[in-house]
Amino acid sequence: MNRKLLAEFKYDLAPIVRGYNRRTLYVNVGTKEIKSKPVSDMMIDKFVGGKGFDLYLMWHGVKDDTKWNSPENEICISFGPLCGNTSYPGSGKSIVTTISPLTGIPVDCNVGGHFGPYAKFSGWDAIELQGKSDEEVIVYIDGDTGMVQIFTAPDTEINSHIFAEELIKEFADSPDKHQFVSVVSTGTAADHVNITCLNFSFWDKRRKVARLKQAGRGGTGTVFRDKGIKAMVVKYSGLKVDTNNPVDLPTLQQTGLKLHKEIEAGDATQCRMHEVGTAHLMEVMNDYDLLPIRNFKYGQMPEAIGLHSREFTALFTQGMADGCWYGCSLSCCKAVDNFKPRTGPYKGMPVCVDGPEYETAAGCGSNIGIFDPKDVVEINFYCDTYGVDTISFGTSTAFVMECYENGILNKERTGGLELTWGNADAALELLHQMASGKGFGVTVGKGVRAMKALFATEYGADPNFLQDIGMEAKGLEYSQYMSKESLAQQGGYTLALKGPQHDEAWLIFMDMVNNHIPTFKDKAEALHYFPMFRTWFGLQGLCKLPWNDIEPANNAETDEPAKVPEHVQNYVDIYKAITGKPMDKVMLIRQSERVYNFQKVFCMRMGKGRRIDDVPPYRAVGPVTEEEYLSRVERYDGHLKDKIGVDPSGKSTAEKMKILREYREDQYQQLIDAVYSRKGWTPEGVPTVEHLKEIGMDLPEVLEVVNRYLK
Amino acid sequence: MKVLKTYPEKCIACHSCESACSNLYFKEDNAAKSCIVITDNTPPEMNVCNQCQTCVAACPTLALTVSAQGVVMLNKSLCIGCLMCVAVCPTNSMRTVLGAKNPFKCIACGVCTKSCPTDAIKIVNE
Numbered sequence: 001m002n003r004k005l006l007a008e009f010k011y012d013l014a015p016i017v018r019g020y021n022r023r024t025l026y027v028n029v030g031t032k033e034i035k036s037k038p039v040s041d042m043m044i045d046k047f048v049g050g051k052g053f054d055l056y057l058m059w060h061g062v063k064d065d066t067k068w069n070s071p072e073n074e075i076c077i078s079f080g081p082l083c084g085n086t087s088y089p090g091s092g093k094s095i096v097t098t099i100s101p102l103t104g105i106p107v108d109c110n111v112g113g114h115f116g117p118y119a120k121f122s123g124w125d126a127i128e129l130q131g132k133s134d135e136e137v138i139v140y141i142d143g144d145t146g147m148v149q150i151f152t153a154p155d156t157e158i159n160s161h162i163f164a165e166e167l168i169k170e171f172a173d174s175p176d177k178h179q180f181v182s183v184v185s186t187g188t189a190a191d192h193v194n195i196t197c198l199n200f201s202f203w204d205k206r207r208k209v210a211r212l213k214q215a216g217r218g219g220t221g222t223v224f225r226d227k228g229i230k231a232m233v234v235k236y237s238g239l240k241v242d243t244n245n246p247v248d249l250p251t252l253q254q255t256g257l258k259l260h261k262e263i264e265a266g267d268a269t270q271c272r273m274h275e276v277g278t279a280h281l282m283e284v285m286n287d288y289d290l291l292p293i294r295n296f297k298y299g300q301m302p303e304a305i306g307l308h309s310r311e312f313t314a315l316f317t318q319g320m321a322d323g324c325w326y327g328c329s330l331s332c333c334k335a336v337d338n339f340k341p342r343t344g345p346y347k348g349m350p351v352c353v354d355g356p357e358y359e360t361a362a363g364c365g366s367n368i369g370i371f372d373p374k375d376v377v378e379i380n381f382y383c384d385t386y387g388v389d390t391i392s393f394g395t396s397t398a399f400v401m402e403c404y405e406n407g408i409l410n411k412e413r414t415g416g417l418e419l420t421w422g423n424a425d426a427a428l429e430l431l432h433q434m435a436s437g438k439g440f441g442v443t444v445g446k447g448v449r450a451m452k453a454l455f456a457t458e459y460g461a462d463p464n465f466l467q468d469i470g471m472e473a474k475g476l477e478y479s480q481y482m483s484k485e486s487l488a489q490q491g492g493y494t495l496a497l498k499g500p501q502h503d504e505a506w507l508i509f510m511d512m513v514n515n516h517i518p519t520f521k522d523k524a525e526a527l528h529y530f531p532m533f534r535t536w537f538g539l540q541g542l543c544k545l546p547w548n549d550i551e552p553a554n555n556a557e558t559d560e561p562a563k564v565p566e567h568v569q570n571y572v573d574i575y576k577a578i579t580g581k582p583m584d585k586v587m588l589i590r591q592s593e594r595v596y597n598f599q600k601v602f603c604m605r606m607g608k609g610r611r612i613d614d615v616p617p618y619r620a621v622g623p624v625t626e627e628e629y630l631s632r633v634e635r636y637d638g639h640l641k642d643k644i645g646v647d648p649s650g651k652s653t654a655e656k657m658k659i660l661r662e663y664r665e666d667q668y669q670q671l672i673d674a675v676y677s678r679k680g681w682t683p684e685g686v687p688t689v690e691h692l693k694e695i696g697m698d699l700p701e702v703l704e705v706v707n708r709y710l711k
Numbered sequence: 712m713k714v715l716k717t718y719p720e721k722c723i724a725c726h727s728c729e730s731a732c733s734n735l736y737f738k739e740d741n742a743a744k745s746c747i748v749i750t751d752n753t754p755p756e757m758n759v760c761n762q763c764q765t766c767v768a769a770c771p772t773l774a775l776t777v778s779a780q781g782v783v784m785l786n787k788s789l790c791i792g793c794l795m796c797v798a799v800c801p802t803n804s805m806r807t808v809l810g811a812k813n814p815f816k817c818i819a820c821g822v823c824t825k826s827c828p829t830d831a832i833k834i835v836n837e
Contacts, residue, residue, distance in 0.1 A: 087793065241813075
């Protein structure tokens with residue numbers, strides 16, 4: 001490719017010390033300024049790394065009124081002190097943050113692939129991208145020689161499955177060294193819509209293709225393209241077991257080896273991650289009435305048998321070392337090889353498709369009424385290569401299909417598309433339209449919140465009905481679990497800082513199935529502990545899955561099986577082994593609390609993040625339509641009788657629904673009261689000064705924002 | 712397939728094979744760094760790689776390959792020391808010393824056979 005060098009920055013290569021480089025990379029693609037910024041002791045003490053560093057850098061890069069497309073908006077990518085070690089499974093994650101075009105507040109994504117560890121070992125604890133380029137660029141980090149460069153990008157093909165591979169081949173020293181290069185890219189849809197992602201590649205040496213992992217949520221791809229960036233590329237060739245320079249390699253290795261053996265012994269009878277990845281959940285969710293079907297109306301349908309995990313097992317190539325970073329024996333990133341799409345620009349061409357993972361299988365399958373796994377694979381492929389988030393695509397498409405069912409949309413309004421449940425051709429056409437920037441797909445790609453406003457004003461649709469069925473909160477589309485029967489999960493979704501994603505809390509089984517957290521106090525404690533524990537993965541550059549998608553054989557006999565105590569201790573041990581700093585399970589939560597509250601205040605600074613924003617659509621809480629109520633009439637009538645003390649006999653469905661709704665909405669509010677109190681926040685959802693002082697997050701800039709809301 | 716075959720009934724647990732192996736590959740007389748492991752039970756247990764290749768499929772960097780003679784070889788320049796091969800080995804014969812950069816294994820070189828006084832180990836082609 002004929003590229004022009006626009007800017008260049010040379011830096012000294014230096015070994016990492018105990019997981020830290022102690023410097024971050026700043027790149028302004030507008031001014032072409034590239035510089036190194038020091039990492040202070042305060043940053044490490046209070047923000048740790050990963051998402052903490054991202055948010056700290058972003059806070060000081062943006063202004064109170066910064067929008068997603070303001071030049072000063074940043075995309076930050078950070079890695080964390082534990083990131084890149086090759087000993088403990090799940091240690092290769094990057095955390096991406098930006099001001100989201102969907103929510104207007106910081107979004108954070110935890111993504112695999114080789115970019116993060118390679119960028120870290122190239123010498124950086126975080127990367128800060130700012131500015132807007134007036135010509136298309138590629139940012140290249142050469143970690144072998146110590147060089148950062150900005151090049152022009154005259155490339156015509158930016159869809160990731162081709163572009164990532166082209167760049168790997170271009171920047172690798174030789175054809176046998178493709179594995180040392182990783183690419184961050186998106187796709188053509190990111191030029192036109194908001195529900196987009198970034199793809200982080202890793203070179204699959206067996207398949208000889210660029211595999212793609214997604215920083216999926218919140219429209220990161222759209223910000224990337226708005227900045228005029230086509231890709232980031234990193235090259236690093238020196239990886240060894242001790243590159244992260246841990247203080248105690250034997251303990252790190254011993255702890256990793258223990259988990260490798262546990263996975264080898266237990267995965268086949270536990271979650272089968274090695275065989276089918278997170279798609280193992282499909283029938284489990286359907287069995288428990290938790291699989292989202294037809295825009296979260298139902299949790300179970302006989303047709304869902306079509307998306308049983310065995311169907312995906314049969315499509316995935318078996319027996320491969322499918323880790324998205326070296327040393328991950330859980331190996332959950334499965335792939336469909338030689339898949340030939342039946343539609344679109346790559347019709348008939350054999351491609352390697354990453355996934356589908358559970359969220360994609362549910363969101364782009366059952367939730368839009370599609371039960372043919374090959375249709376799901378094709379939607380998955382085009383979402384990835386076009387740079388579309390499969391979760392938001394699924395939930396947004398489900399929303400328009402329900403609008404179509406209710407006559408809010410029709411063929412005239414959709415440009416001829418029949419958006420009936422299960423119409424895979426129409427769903428794929430929406431995707432192709434997002435990629436070309438033409439047609440109704442562009443409207444869908446704006447996301448559910450924008451569509452709710454549009455359909456009410458343009459088509460006179462009932463805004464209350466749209467609010468009830470539009471599965472978004474704070475502007476972000478729900479991920480793919482039914483929370484109707486789990487009050488704790490309703491809170492888990494709506495309280496999640498970036499919007500309703502399950503990575504903060506997944507409490508459905510603990511709450512609904514096993515009834516382990518029956519009281520408001522129990523639920524509040526769970527909604528404190530688990531979001532804090534899970535936040536820690538994002539501070540360190542770790543994946544959540546090896547925490548509880550594999551459990552020690554004796555886990556059920558421990559005092560708190562839901563926490564997987566032995567694995568919590570593993571994390572304490574590997575943190576100490578890498579950083580040499582003190583750690584225990586209490587300090588671990590405190591590290592998270594500081595960053596979590598900082599993110600909370602950051603959201604408030606950008607105009608969201610209080611109680612008024614923690615509002616679920618009623619579809620996430622209870623039955624919106626009579627059809628839904630009647631489909632589970634015994635359950636809901638039972639609730640009226642047993643929980644509310646109302647005799648349902650003689651009452652109309654509408655009357656019963658009204659009583660149930662009032663009860664459930666009141667329960668939700670009581671839950672929020674309990675959770676805010678446990679988290680150290682006011683009833684309005686504002687962290688108190690006392691709490692911020694207690695956890696050590698009373699920085700002047702934080703208090704200044706909080707005081708605006710406490711007055 | 713070239714493999715080091717063991718005959719426990721002949722073994723007298725003199726540990727000469729371990730010395731020969733660790734001396735050759737690690738330049739020290741240290742049983743913990745021998746590819747073959749002999750216990751002091753009666754009869755002794757003799758643990759060494761049977762070249763089954765299970766580890767080859769688990770290696771994420773293709774550092775483990777099979778030679779023309781059917782021997783599983785570790786390319787240290789590609790190995791990133793994750794030890795996944797150690798965990799999947801069905802006979803616990805992929806060996807490691809905590810703190811070292813790479814695991815190690817028997818490559819059926821036969822040096823140990825020369826030190827064995829009772830012919831309890833032999834290189835065979837199966």
